[in-house]
Amino acid sequence: MNKLDFKIHIIGAGVSGLIAARVLEDNGFSPVIIEATDRVGGRVKTDIIDGYQLDHGFQVLLTAYPAAKKYLNFEALELQKFLPGATIFNNGNTKTIGDPLRDLSLLIPTLTSGIGTISDKLKVLKLNQLLKKTSLSEIFVKSEKTTLQYLLDFGFSEEMISKFFKPFFSGIFLETKLETSSRMFEFVYKMFGEGYASLPKAGIEAIPKQLLQNLNNTTFKFNTKVTSIKDGEITLDDNTKLESHFTIIATEASSLISNLKNQSTKWKSCHTLYFETEGRVMIKPIIGLIPEAGTLINNIFYHTSIGTYTTANKELLSVTVVDNQNLSDEILIERVKTELKEHCNIHSCKFIKQYDIPMALPKLKDIRYEMLASETRLTTSIFLAGDTQLNGSLNAAMISGERAALGVIETLSSTISSESITSEYR
Incomplete structure (x- = not known):
């Protein structure tokens, strides 16, 4: 068999699945991506409503990934950078803090x-220098503790933790107690320190769209749901059975593999509400924080404070709620409006849309940065990808997709001339 004769399927057209397809294409294969929805992106999507770009949740791209x-x-994404800091709304006052070494205006x-305190500010500089000297591989072999314990052990004051670190990183980790691994804190903090938080001018979905545009020999089956997978065979929800020499599962795998039924990933949820405001x-x-x-409200951001392709002439405000306190949608919207008025002096806002995201970030223990291609192999012909394999980040989704594709390629290398396989990824 030559490379084009192998039937390689990828389940899920999210970032991880698209990267897997890219690596397979680069090595001469023509995979098929099966996607349950009508477009690529997975959890990384943008809708156009009332002339505004609404991302599915407040997401950013860290340019240091x-x-x-x-x-x-x-450059093609036309990335719009955020200021490296935060504005904090507290007791009717507004205070802004950030990294003046990267933006003097801060x-x-x-x-x-x-x-x-002055001591806190010195410790911020110390932390910056420490992580600048620490490699990513070193971060992910350190003993894990909670982020909260890490900050306390580092010597930050309770005020610094409660007014800055807790609201800022609660919005990133999507949990309010900073129970997330200290490895993830160091990783994210290092990425913020070495680059910028940014958004593509066309919204976050521009990322998977760009990955899609770079694929030339991948076939897509949209609006197609997979119900089960076993070696050599994929079953669709209409009971169609597809022959598959190799299958990469780039989505939640537990419902698709019989022996993984009791190993489903636990997820963190969040709620993002969009409003139109006059100013x-x-x-x-x-980013604005309410500590x-x-x-x-955890954080707010004006998407119209950066360049977008929107046509509306007012302002677009996103509000992230990490814990909705089990409120109904109607009450949640009204309570958020009240908090915007009381804490942020935002008196007039028109509700546009709410996104409830039950699977926003995976809850993971013993998180990792890297993995061997062989580690993605579940069975003889089934491989796993997705950020659930490493850590909850766009970076991890890309790495795991690459590694799963390389796992397939390594498995095939015994039957295909290894000389035809590129060494770029090794």
């Missing part, structure tokens, strides 16, 4: 913010 730099064309606001209480592109205990 190694895998993103490898697989994405940042120097005076940070020094005069009154958030954290902006934060003029610059910066007060008991509030629904």
Whole structure:
């Protein structure tokens, strides 16, 4: 058999599945991607509503992600950078803190913010220098503790933790107690320090769309649901059975493999609400935080503070709620409006849309940065990809997709001349 004769299927057209297809194509194969929805992206999608770009949840691309730099064309994405800091709404006051070494405009606001002690600010510099010298591989072999314990052990004050670290990283980790692994904290903090949070001008879905555009020999089956997978065979929901020499599962695998039924991934959820407002209480592109205990709102951001392709002439505000306190949608919207008024002085806002995202981030223990291609192999011909294999990040999704594809290629190398397989990924 030559390479084009092998039937290689990828389940899921999210970022991980698209990267797997790219690697397979680069090595001469023509995979088939089976996707349950009508388009690529998985959890990374953008809708156009009322002339605004609404991402499915408040997501950003960290430009320091190694895998993103490898697989994405940042210039073509027209990345719009955020200021490296946050505006904190507390007791009717607004304070801004950030990294003045990367944006000088943040120097005076940070020094005069009154958030954290002089010692806290020195410890921030110490942490920056420590992680600058620490490699990613070193971060992910350290003993794990909670992020909260890490910050306490580092010597940060309770005020610095409660007013900055907790609201900022709760929005990233999608949990309010900072129970996430210290490995993930160091990784994300290092990525923020070495690059910028950004969004493509066309919204977050521009990322999978770009990956799609780079595929030339991949076949897509959209609106096609897979119900079960076993070696050599894929069963669809209409009972169609597809022959498959190799299958990469780039989505939740537990419901598709009989012996994984009791090993389903646990997920963190969040809720993102979009509003149209007349003006902006934060003029610059910066994240707003509400640190007060008991509030629904974790963070706010004006998407119209950065360049977009929107046609509407007002402002677009996103609000992230990590814990909706089991409120109904109607009550949640009204409570969020009240909090925007009380804490952020936002008095007039028109509700546009709410996204409830039950599978926003995987809950993982013993998180890793890297994996061998052979580690993605579940059975003779089934391989696993997706950020659930490593850590909850876009970077991890890309790495795992690459590794699963290489796992297939390594398995095939005994029957295909290894000389035809590129060495770029080894």
